[in-house]
Every structure is written in C-alpha cells, then in structure tokens.
Amino acid sequence: MRAMEMNKDSEFSEWYTNILFEADLIDSRYPVKGMYVWRPYGFKLRNLIYGILRKIMDEEHEEVLFPLLIPKNEFMKEAEHIRGFENEVFWVTRGGSEELDVPLALRPTSETAMYPMFKLWIRSHADLPLKIYQIVNTFRYETKHTRPLIRVREITSFKEAHTAHATWEEAEEQVKRAIEMYKKFYDELGIPYLVTKRPDWDKFPGADYTVAFDTIMPNGKTLQIGTVHHLGDNFARTFDIKYEDENGEHRFVHQTCYGISERCVSAVISIHGDSRGLILPPKVAPIQIVIVPILMSDDERAMEVSREIERLLTSKDYRVLVDNGEERPGAKFYKWERKGVPLRIEIGPRDVSERRVTLVPRDTLQKRGVALDKLLEEVEQEMKEIEKRLSQRAWKKFRERVRKCEDLKEAREIVGVALLPWCGEEDCGKKIEEETAKDLLGEVVELRERSRCIICGRETERTIAIAKSF
RNA sequence: GGGGCCGUAGGGUAGCCUGGUUAUCCUAUGAGACUGGGGGUCUUGUGACCGGAGUUCAAAUCUCCGCGGCCCCA
Numbered sequence: 001m002r003a004m005e006m007n008k009d010s011e012f013s014e015w016y017t018n019i020l021f022e023a024d025l026i027d028s029r030y031p032v033k034g035m036y037v038w039r040p041y042g043f044k045l046r047n048l049i050y051g052i053l054r055k056i057m058d059e060e061h062e063e064v065l066f067p068l069l070i071p072k073n074e075f076m077k078e079a080e081h082i083r084g085f086e087n088e089v090f091w092v093t094r095g096g097s098e099e100l101d102v103p104l105a106l107r108p109t110s111e112t113a114m115y116p117m118f119k120l121w122i123r124s125h126a127d128l129p130l131k132i133y134q135i136v137n138t139f140r141y142e143t144k145h146t147r148p149l150i151r152v153r154e155i156t157s158f159k160e161a162h163t164a165h166a167t168w169e170e171a172e173e174q175v176k177r178a179i180e181m182y183k184k185f186y187d188e189l190g191i192p193y194l195v196t197k198r199p200d201w202d203k204f205p206g207a208d209y210t211v212a213f214d215t216i217m218p219n220g221k222t223l224q225i226g227t228v229h230h231l232g233d234n235f236a237r238t239f240d241i242k243y244e245d246e247n248g249e250h251r252f253v254h255q256t257c258y259g260i261s262e263r264c265v266s267a268v269i270s271i272h273g274d275s276r277g278l279i280l281p282p283k284v285a286p287i288q289i290v291i292v293p294i295l296m297s298d299d300e301r302a303m304e305v306s307r308e309i310e311r312l313l314t315s316k317d318y319r320v321l322v323d324n325g326e327e328r329p330g331a332k333f334y335k336w337e338r339k340g341v342p343l344r345i346e347i348g349p350r351d352v353s354e355r356r357v358t359l360v361p362r363d364t365l366q367k368r369g370v371a372l373d374k375l376l377e378e379v380e381q382e383m384k385e386i387e388k389r390l391s392q393r394a395w396k397k398f399r400e401r402v403r404k405c406e407d408l409k410e411a412r413e414i415v416g417v418a419l420l421p422w423c424g425e426e427d428c429g430k431k432i433e434e435e436t437a438k439d440l441l442g443e444v445v446e447l448r449e450r451s452r453c454i455i456c457g458r459e460t461e462r463t464i465a466i467a468k469s470f
Numbered sequence: 471g472g473g474g475c476c477g478u479a480g481g482g483u484a485g486c487c488u489g490g491u492u493a494u495c496c497u498a499u500g501a502g503a504c505u506g507g508g509g510g511u512c513u514u515g516u517g518a519c520c521g522g523a524g525u526u527c528a529a530a531u532c533u534c535c536g537c538g539g540c541c542c543c544a
Contacts (some may be wrong), residue, residue, distance in 0.1 A: 145539095292507095350507075
C-alpha cells in the first residue's frame with residue numbers, strides 16, 4: 001500500500017517503512033539485520049542536516065577522526081562502561097585465518113578509543129579545555145526489533161563530541177553549552193524536544209549524569225534524539241588523564257561527551273511528513289524548488305520560461321530542479337510531493353501568456369499565481385513562511401501531547417508524555433513505570449513546583465516525564 | 471526477556487489449509503505512438519516462489535534448520 005493511502009498517526013510504522021522506500025531515502029533490503037543503505041536522495045538530506053550540525057559544532061570544537069577498532073584491553077578498562085555495553089559489542093577476533101592476540105571491538109561509542117590519546121595530548125592546564133568531535137559509524141549488536149534510522153546495528157552517522165576540562169564545574173558549564181547547541185540544532189530543523197535528566201539507573205554507563213533530548217513521534221512514542229553526559233573524572237581516573245595546574249599540581253581532568261545520531265533525520269521525516277509523503281524544511285531539502293513546465297508539443301514557451309527562472313533562482317543559491325521528464329504533470333506533482341520538495345512552481349501556457357507562474361507550497365498545497373517580476377521576493381518570503389509553519393505545527397502538536405497528570409490512570413492512558421510529581425527514589429520510579437506501562441524518561445529540570453510524589457506521597461519539587469518510547 | 475504472524479518479479483499481492491498444466495492481478499520498467507494545468511491511453515516486451523536440508527513419483531504449497539521482516543506483551 002502506498003504511504004499516501006495511510007493515516008500517518010495510527011499506522012505510523014507502516015507509513016514510516018513505506019516513505020523511506022518511496023521517497024528514495026533508504027533501502028532497507030540490505031541483507032544484514034539492522035543495517036541499511038543510504039540512497040542518493042536520502043544521503044543528500046542527511047548531509048544537509050549534518051551540515052547544520054557541523055556548523056554548530058565547528059563554532060567551538062575541532063573535528064577529528066578516530067579508528068573504528070578498539071583493542072579489548074582499552075575497552076575493558078572502565079568497569080561501568082563495560083557493563084553498559086559488553087552485551088552489544090561486535091568483536092573482530094581474526095585477521096585472515098589467524099586468531100588475533102588482542103581482540104578488537106567495533107566501537108559502540110568512542111570514549112575508550114579517544115581517552116588513551118587524551119592522556120598523551122593533555123599535559124598542562126594550557127591544553128584545556130579540549131573540545132573535539134567526529135561524525136562516524138558505530139556498531140551495536142541490538143537484540144530488539146531493529147528499525148531504519150531508529151534502532152540500528154550500524155549507526156552510520158554518530159556525531160560524538162568529547163571535551164576535557166580542568167574542573168567539574170567547568171565540565172558542567174560545557175554540559176549546559178551542549179544543551180544549548182542541541183536546542184539550536186533542533187530549532188533549525190523545527191523539531192520539538194523535551195529535555196530531561198535521566199534517572200541514575202538509566203544514565204550513560206560511566207557518567208555522573210545524563211541529560212537527554214526526546215521528541216514525540218506521530219504515534220505518540222518518544223524518540224531519544226540526543227544525549228549529553230557529564231563524565232566527571234571517572235574516565236580520567238581510569239585512563240589516567242591528568243594535567244598540571246598553575247601551581248604545578250597534577251590533577252585529573254573532568255570530561256563531557258554528547259551525541260546525536262541519524263535519529264535526527266528520522267525525526268525530520270516523521271514529524272514534518274504527512275499522508276502524501278515528506279515535507280522537508282527548506283534548509284535541508286535536497287531540492288528546494290521544483291519547476292514543472294506544462295509542456296505542449298507545439299509550444300516551447302513554458303520550457304523557455306522554466307529555464308529562465310531556474311537560472312534566476314540558482315543564481316540566488318536555491319537548489320532548483322526543472323522536471324522536464326516525460327511524465328504528465330499530475331504524476332510529477334505527486335512525485336515531488338512525496339519527496340517533500342518545499343516549493344513547486346508550475347508554468348503552463350496560461351501562465352506564460354499572463355507573465356506569471358503558479359506557486360505551490362508543499363505544506364499547504366494552496367496554489368496561487370505570482371507575477372514573474374515579483375517571483376524572487378515571493379519565493380524568499382514563502383520559504384521563510386514554510387519553515388515557520390512547519391516548526392509551529394510541530395510544536396503545537398508536541399505541546400498537545402505533553403500533559404501534567406493527576407493520577408496514574410490518566411498517565412497510563414495518555415498518548416504522548418505524561419508529567420507526574422516524583423520524589424526521586426528509584427523504587428517509586430520503577431513503580432510508576434509498572435503502573436503506567438510506560439518508560440521513565442527523566443526529570444524535567446526546568447519544571448520545579450511543590451507537590452507530592454504520586455507513589456509515596458512525600459513532598460517534592462521534582463517532575464518526572466514518562467512515555468512509551470522507541 | 472516472553473509470545474504471535476509472515477517471506478511469491480523493483481514495490482504490493484492471489485495461489486498454500488486440501489502437493490500435480492504455462493504461477494494471478496495491480497504497479498514499476500524497456501521500445502513505439504498518441505498525449506500533456508493533479509497519479510494518461512493503446513500496441514508490444516521485461517521480470518518472482520528467501521537459503522539449505524528432508525518427505526514424495528511430484529514441493530510456492532508439508533516438516534526441520536538458517537537468514538530476514540512485522541506485531542503484541544514485560
């Protein structure tokens with residue numbers, strides 16, 4: 001069944017699977033479970049999205065590239081870290097037919113690859129802060145149901161940043177900056193988010209604490225789309241990363257790391273799309289404007305005007321395509337709507353005669369005529385409007401799906417995120433999860449108000465967010 | 471972690487229960503023609519039983535294993 005015959009919210013899984021295929025984003029037929037092929041159109045979208053992320057990172061980090069393989073002895077150094085990951089690590093144990101002396105892990109994340117080098121790089125306080133990032137593939141042997149871009153065995157596009165600082169407080173400052181960077185990133189994409197502090201038992205293995213970004217998918221399940229970890233000096237102690245301070249004292253560094261994966265692409269696809277297919281924010285659309293000339297065999301004028309407009313828009317750095325293919329106009333309209341092109345310009349004989357074109361934004365599909373000599377301003381304006389509308393629409397729906405709940409029954413029934421008062425104790429947290437059949441996301445740090453824990457009744461100012469999650 | 475369903479051309483499917491002729495239909499796609507403001511029409515081509523083992527005169531169909539996909543519950 002075609003995606004456009006589906007209800008995106010109630011049949012989200014099917015819609016998602018279909019749209020990845022029909023919009024030429026991802027081919028999920030690669031014969032290894034949990035590994036998928038980026039097709040050209042999807043890869044362009046990915047690169048445009050990561051371009052935004054990279055630009056934000058480049059403001060205060062330097063990009064690096066570490067090896068994929070991590071020797072077992074380094075990987076096994078940090079006890080908690082191992083416990084968190086050892087069941088999902090792929091191992092390389094042979095070179096050709098020879099057994100390796102030291103087995104090599106395919107990185108599930110790069111702390112244990114990077115930090116032995118940090119030990120070599122960091123000598124003095126002058127080397128701090130150290131802030132680097134890389135965008136790489138990582139591997140996790142997922143045993144649960146895999147899903148393209150969402151739960152994968154090869155994360156193809158893991159942006160991981162790692163920083164080292166002189167003090168715990170400076171590292172905490174970096175955590176806050178990272179949160180702001182990620183907010184900025186998702187704001188640019190028009191993707192709503194909820195920022196929570198993960199409970200202690202669910203933090204990153206080896207971290208002091210973890211802050212996570214979650215968005216809400218069309219079916220009401222949350223998707224974790226970013227995490228920020230304060231590592232304290234845990235890894236520094238394990239990997240012996242010390243610096244000499246102004247007084248000649250040797251001290252352990254304090255570290256942070258934070259990551260975003262291709263789930264950000266999945267969020268853009270899922271949250272903005274509709275039953276007709278993708279709706280891409282202009283900033284990340286591989287094709288921002290498609291021009292469809294209405295071709296008549298005895299009339300070349302539409303084509304001439306199309307080329308003229310293409311030149312005009314290309315000169316203003318828009319990504320433009322003139323679709324002069326053999327399909328009929330209707331078929332082209334559907335095709336480009338499926339692929340989420342934000343703006344369509346139709347040019348037919350009637351338009352040509354009247355020195356105008358027909359402009360159609362992807363999100364509203366409201367056609368309107370625009371005089372040729374006003375086109376550039378109109379396009380510029382419309383692009384801004386599309387971006388604004390997408391973001392507003394997404395946030396509106398998001399807010400409707402986050403609700404403070406008075407009791408567990410209400411929390412259980414909500415489609416989306418339920419907010420409840422919580423004392424902070426693990427027992428009560430687990431009980432909330434059981435009683436509501438939802439997952440505890442974390443504490444909404446920005447939201448503090450006097451209330452009583454929904455389970456034990458103790459006074460508290462904490463609010464916990466719970467939801468069914470991917 | 472536990473349970474259930476499924477795998478047939480590039481995509482979606484019928485056939486399977488009850489084994490037997492040339493494997494159904496839609497779509498896609500090649501060539502040609504007419505067309506062209508919301509998924510065109512005609513002509514003519516292309517293309518499939520997930521892999522392996524077993525049962526059988528005979529397997530898309532039955533059994534087992536593997537690989538892959540989907541759903542539900544904790």
